[in-house]
Amino acid sequence: MNLLAQPAPAEVRAALPDAVAVGSTRLRVWGFAVYDATLWAAPGFRPEAYATQAFALELRYLRDFASADIARRSIDEMRRSASIDEARSQRWQAAMRAAFPDVKAGDRITGFYRPAGAEAAVARFTFNGQPAGEIRDGDFAPLFFGIWLSAKTSEPAMREALIGGDKP
Numbered sequence: 400m401n402l403l404a405q406p407a408p409a410e411v412r413a414a415l416p417d418a419v420a421v422g423s424t425r426l427r428v429w430g431f432a433v434y435d436a437t438l439w440a441a442p443g444f445r446p447e448a449y450a451t452q453a454f455a456l457e458l459r460y461l462r463d464f465a466s467a468d469i470a471r472r473s474i475d476e477m478r479r480s481a482s483i484d485e486a487r488s489q490r491w492q493a494a495m496r497a498a499f500p501d502v503k504a505g506d507r508i509t510g511f512y513r514p515a516g517a518e519a520a521v522a523r524f525t526f527n528g529q530p531a532g533e534i535r536d537g538d539f540a541p542l543f544f545g546i547w548l549s550a551k552t553s554e555p556a557m558r559e560a561l562i563g564g565d566k567p
Contacts, residue, residue: 407439410525411455414511417441418455424560425461435459436547438561446562449548450514450541456548456561457509460502469502470495476546479553483542491539498524498532512544 407418418439426433438444440454470492477483483491499508508531511523520540523533534540545551552558 405437408457408507408509408528410509410528411439411457414523415439415441415453415455421454422561422563424557426554426557432461434461436557436561438547444562446548446558449512449544450520453511453513454544455509455511456544457507460506460508461504463503464501466496466499466501467492469499473543473546476553477542480545480549480551481538481542487538491534491536494532494534494536494539498534500526500531510544512540 405420406412407415407420411418419442421438421440421444423435423437425435435458437457437459438454439457440452444452444454473495474483474488474492477491502508507525507527509525509528511521511525513521513523515537520537521533521535522540522543524531534543547554547558547561549558
């Protein structure tokens with residue numbers, strides 16, 4: 400399936416009218432398909448400066464996961480880029496559990512990143528196209544989206560596909 404040929408979901412078009420699919424890939428762990436990911440951003444998106452630009456990251460789940468497991472794994476991945484103390488870890492996990500419901504195969508969580516401007520960077524989430532939550536923490540948002548977009552990601556091939564590096 401060519402994920403880049405798919406039109407942007409309605410919630411992405413509403414939040415980022417100029418967005419195009421920058422890149423797309425499937426995450427596999429131990430041979431199991433976990434999710435399909437697509438990065439949506441305005442033309443000219445610069446991956447080396449992802450934290451300074453608005454974008455959306457859509458995850459289409461191919462397996463069932465509990466909200467708590469998604470939050471815990473997210474913290475583990477975020478710790479690849481920064482030291483996160485236990486109090487902050489607990490606070491962020493609670494915020495993610497509130498924003499991410501349990502997912503079933505076929506569900507979509509889309510994260511929207513708004514860079515810091517007059518206020519701290521914001522991560523806003525939708526679940527199957529409906530508002531699901533927002534985390535207003537200037538430290539959280541870039542680290543969370545860095546799971547996929549940071550050069551320190553645990554999945555460099557996935558990052559390369561998302562930022563369009565695997566295009567001919």
